[in-house]
Amino acid sequence: MKEKIHPKLVPCKIVCNGQVVMETYSTRPEIHVEVWSGNHPFWTGQQRFLDTEGRVEKFQKKFGDSYKRSKK
Numbered sequence: 001m002k003e004k005i006h007p008k009l010v011p012c013k014i015v016c017n018g019q020v021v022m023e024t025y026s027t028r029p030e031i032h033v034e035v036w037s038g039n040h041p042f043w044t045g046q047q048r049f050l051d052t053e054g055r056v057e058k059f060q061k062k063f064g065d066s067y068k069r070s071k072k
Contacts, residue, residue: 009026010025011029012026012029012030016039
């Protein structure tokens with residue numbers, strides 16, 4: 001078995017929104033994440049409202065019907 005080919009593992013803290021949510025081992029001592037299973041809507045069962053109103057209108061105003069035209 002070859003020696004000294006694997007990176008060194010150190011205790012690692014996973015941080016989300018300033019709070020330590022998990023401790024594990026990694027090549028880095030600290031990893032910052034924005035989403036994890038404790039705050040993701042799929043795992044918590046809470047639905048968040050995303051503001052999508054006006055996106056289609058904004059796209060049509062910007063590009064008009066040019067996206068429908070096919071190039072010949």
